[in-house]
Amino acid sequence: MDKKDLIQYIETIADNSLILGQRMGELTGHGPTLEVDIACTNISLDLFGQVRSYFQYAAQLSNQEISEDDLAFLRQERAYKNVLLVEQPNRDFAYVIARQFLFDHYHFLFLKHLQNSEDETLAAIAKKSIKEVSYHKRFSSDWIIRLGDGTEESKQKIQTAVDDLWQYTQELFEPNEAEKAAEEKHIGVDIVSLQAEYTQNVGKVLQEATLTQPDLKFFQRGGKKGIHTEHLGYLLSDMQYMQRTYPNMKW
Amino acid sequence: MTIEEAQIDKELIPILEKVSDPEIPVLTVLDLGVVRFAKITKPNFVEVKITPTYSGCPAMDVIGDDITSALSENGYETKVDLVLAPAWTTDMITESGRKTLEEYGIAPPMDAVSDKKALLGEEQVVKCPQCHSTNTKMVSQFGSTACKALFKCHDCQEPFDYFKCLI
Ligand SMILES: [Zn+2]
Numbered sequence: 001m002d003k004k005d006l007i008q009y010i011e012t013i014a015d016n017s018l019i020l021g022q023r024m025g026e027l028t029g030h031g032p033t034l035e036v037d038i039a040c041t042n043i044s045l046d047l048f049g050q051v052r053s054y055f056q057y058a059a060q061l062s063n064q065e066i067s068e069d070d071l072a073f074l075r076q077e078r079a080y081k082n083v084l085l086v087e088q089p090n091r092d093f094a095y096v097i098a099r100q101f102l103f104d105h106y107h108f109l110f111l112k113h114l115q116n117s118e119d120e121t122l123a124a125i126a127k128k129s130i131k132e133v134s135y136h137k138r139f140s141s142d143w144i145i146r147l148g149d150g151t152e153e154s155k156q157k158i159q160t161a162v163d164d165l166w167q168y169t170q171e172l173f174e175p176n177e178a179e180k181a182a183e184e185k186h187i188g189v190d191i192v193s194l195q196a197e198y199t200q201n202v203g204k205v206l207q208e209a210t211l212t213q214p215d216l217k218f219f220q221r222g223g224k225k226g227i228h229t230e231h232l233g234y235l236l237s238d239m240q241y242m243q244r245t246y247p248n249m250k251w
Numbered sequence: 252m253t254i255e256e257a258q259i260d261k262e263l264i265p266i267l268e269k270v271s272d273p274e275i276p277v278l279t280v281l282d283l284g285v286v287r288f289a290k291i292t293k294p295n296f297v298e299v300k301i302t303p304t305y306s307g308c309p310a311m312d313v314i315g316d317d318i319t320s321a322l323s324e325n326g327y328e329t330k331v332d333l334v335l336a337p338a339w340t341t342d343m344i345t346e347s348g349r350k351t352l353e354e355y356g357i358a359p360p361m362d363a364v365s366d367k368k369a370l371l372g373e374e375q376v377v378k379c380p381q382c383h384s385t386n387t388k389m390v391s392q393f394g395s396t397a398c399k400a401l402f403k404c405h406d407c408q409e410p411f412d413y414f415k416c417l418i
Pocket residue numbers: 379380381382383384404405406407408409
Protein backbone atom coordinates (compact mmCIF):
# COMPACT_ATOMS: atom_id res chain seq x y z
CA MET A 1 0.00 0.00 0.00
CA ASP A 2 1.17 3.52 -0.84
CA LYS A 3 2.71 5.12 2.25
CA LYS A 4 0.63 8.25 1.89
CA ASP A 5 -2.58 6.23 1.78
CA LEU A 6 -1.49 4.21 4.77
CA ILE A 7 -0.85 7.38 6.77
CA GLN A 8 -4.33 8.57 5.82
CA TYR A 9 -5.77 5.31 7.08
CA ILE A 10 -3.84 5.55 10.34
CA GLU A 11 -5.18 9.06 10.87
CA THR A 12 -8.74 7.90 10.27
CA ILE A 13 -8.56 5.16 12.86
CA ALA A 14 -6.35 6.95 15.40
CA ASP A 15 -8.34 10.20 15.43
CA ASN A 16 -11.30 8.43 17.05
CA SER A 17 -9.13 7.45 20.01
CA LEU A 18 -7.47 10.86 20.11
CA ILE A 19 -10.66 12.90 20.27
CA LEU A 20 -12.46 10.54 22.62
CA GLY A 21 -9.36 10.47 24.81
CA GLN A 22 -9.45 14.26 24.97
CA ARG A 23 -13.15 14.24 25.90
CA MET A 24 -12.61 11.71 28.67
CA GLY A 25 -9.56 13.64 29.81
CA GLU A 26 -11.75 16.71 30.31
CA LEU A 27 -13.29 14.84 33.23
CA THR A 28 -10.02 14.85 35.18
CA GLY A 29 -11.01 16.18 38.58
CA HIS A 30 -14.64 16.52 37.48
CA GLY A 31 -15.93 12.95 37.61
CA PRO A 32 -19.11 12.36 39.65
CA THR A 33 -17.22 10.22 42.18
CA LEU A 34 -13.55 9.56 42.76
CA GLU A 35 -13.70 6.03 41.32
CA VAL A 36 -15.52 7.13 38.19
CA ASP A 37 -13.19 10.07 37.77
CA ILE A 38 -10.22 7.71 37.89
CA ALA A 39 -11.90 5.26 35.53
CA CYS A 40 -12.61 7.94 32.93
CA THR A 41 -9.08 9.29 33.04
CA ASN A 42 -7.65 5.77 32.86
CA ILE A 43 -9.69 5.21 29.73
CA SER A 44 -8.40 8.51 28.39
CA LEU A 45 -4.83 7.44 29.10
CA ASP A 46 -5.31 4.09 27.34
CA LEU A 47 -6.73 5.86 24.30
CA PHE A 48 -3.87 8.38 24.14
CA GLY A 49 -1.39 5.53 24.50
CA GLN A 50 -2.94 3.80 21.51
CA VAL A 51 -2.87 7.02 19.51
CA ARG A 52 0.79 7.41 20.30
CA SER A 53 1.58 3.99 18.87
CA TYR A 54 -0.40 4.78 15.72
CA PHE A 55 1.16 8.21 15.25
CA GLN A 56 4.69 7.01 15.93
CA TYR A 57 4.14 4.52 13.16
CA ALA A 58 2.79 7.22 10.84
CA ALA A 59 5.79 9.43 11.64
CA GLN A 60 8.10 6.55 10.83
CA LEU A 61 6.31 5.99 7.50
CA SER A 62 6.81 9.64 6.63
CA ASN A 63 10.56 9.27 7.31
CA GLN A 64 10.03 11.60 10.28
CA GLU A 65 8.94 14.41 7.99
CA ILE A 66 5.93 14.72 10.27
CA SER A 67 6.15 13.99 13.98
CA GLU A 68 3.63 12.37 16.29
CA ASP A 69 3.09 15.78 17.86
CA ASP A 70 2.38 17.40 14.49
CA LEU A 71 -0.28 14.81 13.86
CA ALA A 72 -1.89 15.18 17.25
CA PHE A 73 -1.68 18.92 17.69
CA LEU A 74 -0.97 20.83 14.52
CA ARG A 75 -3.57 19.79 12.01
CA GLN A 76 -6.49 21.98 11.03
CA GLU A 77 -10.00 20.92 11.97
CA ARG A 78 -10.78 19.61 8.47
CA ALA A 79 -7.81 17.25 8.62
CA TYR A 80 -9.19 15.31 11.61
CA LYS A 81 -11.03 12.20 10.44
CA ASN A 82 -12.73 11.07 13.65
CA VAL A 83 -16.41 10.12 13.62
CA LEU A 84 -18.86 12.73 14.89
CA LEU A 85 -19.85 10.50 17.80
CA VAL A 86 -16.59 10.88 19.71
CA GLU A 87 -16.47 14.68 19.55
CA GLN A 88 -19.90 15.13 21.16
CA PRO A 89 -19.56 17.06 24.43
CA ASN A 90 -19.82 15.84 28.02
CA ARG A 91 -23.34 17.22 28.51
CA ASP A 92 -23.88 15.12 31.62
CA PHE A 93 -22.72 11.77 32.94
CA ALA A 94 -25.33 9.92 30.89
CA TYR A 95 -23.87 11.39 27.71
CA VAL A 96 -20.36 10.45 28.80
CA ILE A 97 -21.40 6.85 29.34
CA ALA A 98 -23.64 6.54 26.27
CA ARG A 99 -20.93 7.94 23.98
CA GLN A 100 -18.34 5.62 25.47
CA PHE A 101 -20.67 2.63 25.27
CA LEU A 102 -21.61 3.24 21.63
CA PHE A 103 -17.97 3.67 20.68
CA ASP A 104 -16.48 0.85 22.81
CA HIS A 105 -18.62 -1.82 21.21
CA TYR A 106 -17.53 -0.63 17.78
CA HIS A 107 -13.91 -0.22 18.87
CA PHE A 108 -13.73 -3.73 20.26
CA LEU A 109 -15.04 -5.35 17.05
CA PHE A 110 -12.80 -3.13 14.95
CA LEU A 111 -9.66 -4.12 16.87
CA LYS A 112 -10.67 -7.76 16.85
CA HIS A 113 -10.43 -7.64 13.06
CA LEU A 114 -7.44 -5.29 12.86
CA GLN A 115 -5.43 -7.97 14.67
CA ASN A 116 -5.50 -9.88 11.37
CA SER A 117 -4.17 -6.98 9.35
CA GLU A 118 -1.42 -7.85 6.92
CA ASP A 119 0.40 -4.81 8.24
CA GLU A 120 2.41 -6.17 11.16
CA THR A 121 2.59 -2.95 13.13
CA LEU A 122 -1.14 -2.30 12.95
CA ALA A 123 -1.82 -5.89 13.95
CA ALA A 124 0.50 -5.52 16.95
CA ILE A 125 -1.14 -2.26 18.05
CA ALA A 126 -4.54 -3.94 17.77
CA LYS A 127 -3.45 -6.93 19.84
CA LYS A 128 -2.22 -4.61 22.55
CA SER A 129 -5.19 -2.25 22.48
CA ILE A 130 -7.99 -4.79 22.44
CA LYS A 131 -7.11 -5.92 25.95
CA GLU A 132 -7.55 -2.39 27.20
CA VAL A 133 -10.70 -1.80 25.22
CA SER A 134 -12.31 -4.91 26.65
CA TYR A 135 -12.06 -3.19 30.07
CA HIS A 136 -13.56 -0.01 28.63
CA LYS A 137 -16.44 -1.94 27.13
CA ARG A 138 -17.11 -3.68 30.41
CA PHE A 139 -17.07 -0.38 32.30
CA SER A 140 -19.43 1.47 29.95
CA SER A 141 -21.79 -1.50 29.56
CA ASP A 142 -22.01 -1.91 33.34
CA TRP A 143 -22.94 1.73 33.69
CA ILE A 144 -25.55 1.54 30.91
CA ILE A 145 -27.20 -1.26 32.86
CA ARG A 146 -26.84 0.46 36.21
CA LEU A 147 -28.33 3.71 34.97
CA GLY A 148 -30.99 2.13 32.77
CA ASP A 149 -32.14 -0.29 35.42
CA GLY A 150 -31.68 2.29 38.17
CA THR A 151 -33.96 5.09 39.26
CA GLU A 152 -36.63 6.75 37.16
CA GLU A 153 -34.40 9.77 36.68
CA SER A 154 -31.26 7.84 35.75
CA LYS A 155 -33.24 5.77 33.28
CA GLN A 156 -34.75 8.82 31.65
CA LYS A 157 -31.36 10.52 31.37
CA ILE A 158 -29.49 7.58 29.88
CA GLN A 159 -32.33 6.87 27.44
CA THR A 160 -32.23 10.51 26.31
CA ALA A 161 -28.46 10.31 25.78
CA VAL A 162 -28.65 7.03 23.85
CA ASP A 163 -31.51 8.37 21.70
CA ASP A 164 -29.61 11.55 20.96
CA LEU A 165 -26.25 9.96 20.19
CA TRP A 166 -27.70 7.15 18.11
CA GLN A 167 -27.81 9.44 15.07
CA TYR A 168 -24.00 9.35 14.99
CA THR A 169 -23.61 5.57 15.01
CA GLN A 170 -24.23 4.82 11.34
CA GLU A 171 -21.09 6.69 10.35
CA LEU A 172 -18.97 4.11 12.20
CA PHE A 173 -19.78 1.60 9.47
CA GLU A 174 -19.37 3.84 6.44
CA PRO A 175 -15.80 3.67 5.11
CA ASN A 176 -14.07 6.75 3.76
CA GLU A 177 -11.65 6.54 0.83
CA ALA A 178 -8.67 5.66 3.02
CA GLU A 179 -10.58 2.87 4.73
CA LYS A 180 -11.75 1.44 1.42
CA ALA A 181 -8.22 1.45 0.04
CA ALA A 182 -6.79 -0.16 3.18
CA GLU A 183 -9.44 -2.84 3.20
CA GLU A 184 -8.73 -3.77 -0.42
CA LYS A 185 -5.09 -4.30 0.51
CA HIS A 186 -6.06 -6.48 3.52
CA ILE A 187 -4.49 -3.90 5.78
CA GLY A 188 -7.68 -2.29 6.97
CA VAL A 189 -10.87 -3.69 8.45
CA ASP A 190 -14.05 -4.30 6.47
CA ILE A 191 -16.11 -2.12 8.79
CA VAL A 192 -19.36 -2.60 6.86
CA SER A 193 -19.35 -6.22 7.95
CA LEU A 194 -19.19 -5.26 11.65
CA GLN A 195 -22.57 -3.60 11.84
CA ALA A 196 -24.81 -6.64 12.32
CA GLU A 197 -22.77 -7.92 15.26
CA TYR A 198 -22.52 -4.42 16.70
CA THR A 199 -26.27 -3.89 16.62
CA GLN A 200 -26.79 -7.24 18.26
CA ASN A 201 -24.21 -6.69 21.03
CA VAL A 202 -25.40 -3.18 21.80
CA GLY A 203 -29.02 -4.38 21.71
CA LYS A 204 -28.31 -7.07 24.27
CA VAL A 205 -26.92 -4.60 26.78
CA LEU A 206 -29.73 -2.09 26.18
CA GLN A 207 -32.25 -4.83 26.74
CA GLU A 208 -30.64 -5.84 30.02
CA ALA A 209 -30.67 -2.18 30.96
CA THR A 210 -34.43 -2.08 30.22
CA LEU A 211 -33.75 0.62 27.64
CA THR A 212 -35.24 0.98 24.20
CA GLN A 213 -32.98 0.67 21.16
CA PRO A 214 -33.63 3.75 19.03
CA ASP A 215 -35.14 3.26 15.61
CA LEU A 216 -33.87 6.04 13.37
CA LYS A 217 -34.12 6.66 9.65
CA PHE A 218 -31.82 9.65 9.39
CA PHE A 219 -28.23 9.72 10.52
CA GLN A 220 -25.54 12.38 10.83
CA ARG A 221 -22.22 11.82 9.10
CA GLY A 222 -19.22 13.76 7.87
CA GLY A 223 -16.47 13.40 10.44
CA LYS A 224 -14.55 10.86 8.40
CA LYS A 225 -14.42 13.35 5.55
CA GLY A 226 -13.31 16.14 7.88
CA ILE A 227 -16.70 17.85 8.15
CA HIS A 228 -17.38 18.14 11.86
CA THR A 229 -19.99 19.40 14.27
CA GLU A 230 -19.39 22.77 15.91
CA HIS A 231 -18.05 21.01 19.00
CA LEU A 232 -14.74 19.89 17.52
CA GLY A 233 -13.33 23.39 17.04
CA TYR A 234 -13.65 24.17 20.74
CA LEU A 235 -12.12 20.84 21.66
CA LEU A 236 -9.16 21.44 19.35
CA SER A 237 -8.50 24.95 20.56
CA ASP A 238 -8.23 23.53 24.05
CA MET A 239 -6.16 20.53 23.00
CA GLN A 240 -3.80 22.42 20.68
CA TYR A 241 -3.27 25.42 22.94
CA MET A 242 -0.02 24.25 24.53
CA GLN A 243 1.64 23.15 21.31
CA ARG A 244 0.70 26.37 19.51
CA THR A 245 1.75 28.59 22.39
CA TYR A 246 5.01 26.77 23.04
CA PRO A 247 5.93 25.30 19.64
CA ASN A 248 7.90 22.04 19.45
CA MET A 249 6.90 20.75 22.85
CA LYS A 250 6.71 16.97 23.09
CA TRP A 251 3.59 15.30 24.45
CA MET B 252 8.26 -16.19 32.10
CA THR B 253 11.88 -16.40 33.07
CA ILE B 254 14.73 -14.07 32.40
CA GLU B 255 16.33 -16.69 30.10
CA GLU B 256 13.33 -16.61 27.78
CA ALA B 257 13.65 -12.88 27.43
CA GLN B 258 17.12 -12.95 25.78
CA ILE B 259 19.15 -11.00 28.26
CA ASP B 260 22.94 -11.28 28.50
CA LYS B 261 23.96 -12.70 31.87
CA GLU B 262 26.39 -9.93 32.73
CA LEU B 263 23.67 -7.30 32.25
CA ILE B 264 21.29 -8.90 34.74
CA PRO B 265 22.89 -7.44 37.90
CA ILE B 266 22.69 -3.96 36.34
CA LEU B 267 19.08 -4.31 35.19
CA GLU B 268 18.09 -5.76 38.55
CA LYS B 269 18.81 -2.36 40.05
CA VAL B 270 16.35 -0.57 37.77
CA SER B 271 12.92 -0.46 39.32
CA ASP B 272 9.44 0.31 38.04
CA PRO B 273 8.86 4.01 38.84
CA GLU B 274 5.26 3.32 39.87
CA ILE B 275 5.86 0.15 41.87
CA PRO B 276 9.41 0.77 43.14
CA VAL B 277 9.80 -2.64 44.81
CA LEU B 278 9.50 -4.32 41.43
CA THR B 279 12.52 -4.44 39.15
CA VAL B 280 12.07 -4.07 35.41
CA LEU B 281 13.13 -7.72 35.11
CA ASP B 282 10.45 -8.83 37.59
CA LEU B 283 7.91 -6.84 35.64
CA GLY B 284 8.93 -8.61 32.44
CA VAL B 285 9.11 -5.51 30.27
CA VAL B 286 12.71 -6.10 29.16
CA ARG B 287 12.42 -8.44 26.19
CA PHE B 288 15.96 -8.17 24.92
CA ALA B 289 19.23 -6.81 26.27
CA LYS B 290 22.42 -7.82 24.57
CA ILE B 291 25.90 -6.46 24.15
CA THR B 292 25.97 -6.24 20.37
CA LYS B 293 29.22 -4.31 20.03
CA PRO B 294 31.98 -3.59 22.57
CA ASN B 295 30.48 -1.34 25.25
CA PHE B 296 27.23 -1.09 23.33
CA VAL B 297 23.93 -2.57 24.50
CA GLU B 298 20.74 -2.92 22.53
CA VAL B 299 17.62 -3.07 24.66
CA LYS B 300 14.04 -3.80 23.68
CA ILE B 301 11.26 -3.04 26.12
CA THR B 302 7.54 -3.67 25.74
CA PRO B 303 4.88 -1.45 27.30
CA THR B 304 2.55 -2.86 29.94
CA TYR B 305 -0.40 -0.67 28.97
CA SER B 306 -0.35 1.52 25.83
CA GLY B 307 -0.63 4.74 27.75
CA CYS B 308 1.68 3.72 30.55
CA PRO B 309 3.62 6.92 31.34
CA ALA B 310 6.26 4.83 33.12
CA MET B 311 7.67 3.48 29.86
CA ASP B 312 9.63 6.62 28.96
CA VAL B 313 11.04 6.74 32.48
CA ILE B 314 11.93 3.05 32.39
CA GLY B 315 13.79 3.56 29.11
CA ASP B 316 15.72 6.52 30.56
CA ASP B 317 16.50 4.65 33.79
CA ILE B 318 17.85 1.66 31.88
CA THR B 319 20.02 3.95 29.75
CA SER B 320 21.50 5.71 32.76
CA ALA B 321 22.06 2.48 34.73
CA LEU B 322 23.94 1.01 31.78
CA SER B 323 25.92 4.17 31.15
CA GLU B 324 27.08 4.14 34.78
CA ASN B 325 28.57 0.78 33.93
CA GLY B 326 30.27 2.08 30.83
CA TYR B 327 27.79 1.03 28.20
CA GLU B 328 26.28 3.08 25.46
CA THR B 329 22.65 2.07 25.01
CA LYS B 330 19.96 2.05 22.38
CA VAL B 331 16.46 1.42 23.76
CA ASP B 332 13.63 0.48 21.43
CA LEU B 333 9.98 0.05 22.28
CA VAL B 334 8.51 -3.12 20.77
CA LEU B 335 4.81 -3.93 20.63
CA ALA B 336 4.91 -7.57 19.63
CA PRO B 337 4.60 -9.91 21.38
CA ALA B 338 2.25 -7.84 23.54
CA TRP B 339 3.06 -7.79 27.24
CA THR B 340 0.92 -9.99 29.45
CA THR B 341 0.75 -10.32 33.21
CA ASP B 342 2.23 -13.81 32.74
CA MET B 343 5.52 -12.05 32.02
CA ILE B 344 5.75 -10.96 35.67
CA THR B 345 8.21 -13.35 37.29
CA GLU B 346 7.37 -15.58 40.24
CA SER B 347 9.57 -13.49 42.54
CA GLY B 348 7.87 -10.38 41.17
CA ARG B 349 4.46 -11.74 42.13
CA LYS B 350 5.66 -12.42 45.67
CA THR B 351 7.17 -8.97 45.95
CA LEU B 352 3.91 -7.43 44.77
CA GLU B 353 1.90 -9.21 47.45
CA GLU B 354 4.35 -8.30 50.19
CA TYR B 355 4.18 -4.72 49.03
CA GLY B 356 0.38 -4.70 49.40
CA ILE B 357 -0.74 -5.23 45.83
CA ALA B 358 -2.66 -8.40 45.08
CA PRO B 359 -0.86 -10.10 42.17
CA PRO B 360 -2.78 -10.95 38.97
CA MET B 361 -4.66 -14.24 38.88
CA ASP B 362 -5.34 -16.44 35.88
CA ALA B 363 -7.74 -15.07 33.28
CA VAL B 364 -10.80 -17.05 34.34
CA SER B 365 -10.59 -16.11 38.02
CA ASP B 366 -9.75 -12.55 37.08
CA LYS B 367 -12.91 -12.20 35.02
CA LYS B 368 -15.05 -13.64 37.79
CA ALA B 369 -13.46 -11.31 40.31
CA LEU B 370 -13.87 -8.18 38.22
CA LEU B 371 -17.44 -9.06 37.31
CA GLY B 372 -18.21 -9.59 40.98
CA GLU B 373 -19.25 -13.21 40.42
CA GLU B 374 -16.86 -14.70 42.90
CA GLN B 375 -14.73 -13.51 45.77
CA VAL B 376 -11.34 -14.82 44.84
CA VAL B 377 -8.93 -11.91 45.17
CA LYS B 378 -6.92 -12.33 48.34
CA CYS B 379 -6.35 -9.32 50.57
CA PRO B 380 -2.57 -8.77 50.64
CA GLN B 381 -2.82 -7.55 54.24
CA CYS B 382 -4.76 -10.31 56.00
CA HIS B 383 -5.14 -12.90 53.20
CA SER B 384 -8.92 -13.01 53.50
CA THR B 385 -10.88 -13.56 50.30
CA ASN B 386 -13.83 -11.71 51.78
CA THR B 387 -13.08 -8.83 49.45
CA LYS B 388 -15.03 -6.65 47.06
CA MET B 389 -14.10 -4.73 43.95
CA VAL B 390 -14.64 -1.00 44.35
CA SER B 391 -13.57 0.00 40.85
CA GLN B 392 -12.17 -1.73 37.78
CA PHE B 393 -9.83 1.22 37.39
CA GLY B 394 -7.34 2.01 40.10
CA SER B 395 -4.47 4.36 40.85
CA THR B 396 -2.59 3.37 37.68
CA ALA B 397 -3.67 1.83 34.38
CA CYS B 398 -2.66 -1.66 35.48
CA LYS B 399 -4.61 -1.81 38.72
CA ALA B 400 -8.15 -2.24 40.01
CA LEU B 401 -9.29 -1.00 43.42
CA PHE B 402 -10.51 -3.52 46.01
CA LYS B 403 -11.56 -3.43 49.60
CA CYS B 404 -11.29 -6.11 52.28
CA HIS B 405 -14.35 -6.79 54.44
CA ASP B 406 -12.31 -8.45 57.17
CA CYS B 407 -9.51 -6.00 57.87
CA GLN B 408 -11.42 -3.10 56.26
CA GLU B 409 -8.36 -2.01 54.29
CA PRO B 410 -8.53 -0.88 50.68
CA PHE B 411 -5.95 -2.42 48.37
CA ASP B 412 -4.86 -2.53 44.74
CA TYR B 413 -5.22 -5.57 42.56
CA PHE B 414 -2.88 -5.94 39.58
CA LYS B 415 -5.30 -6.66 36.74
CA CYS B 416 -4.74 -9.70 34.61
CA LEU B 417 -3.80 -8.92 31.04
CA ILE B 418 -3.42 -11.80 28.62
ZN1 LIG C 1 -7.81 -7.83 54.68
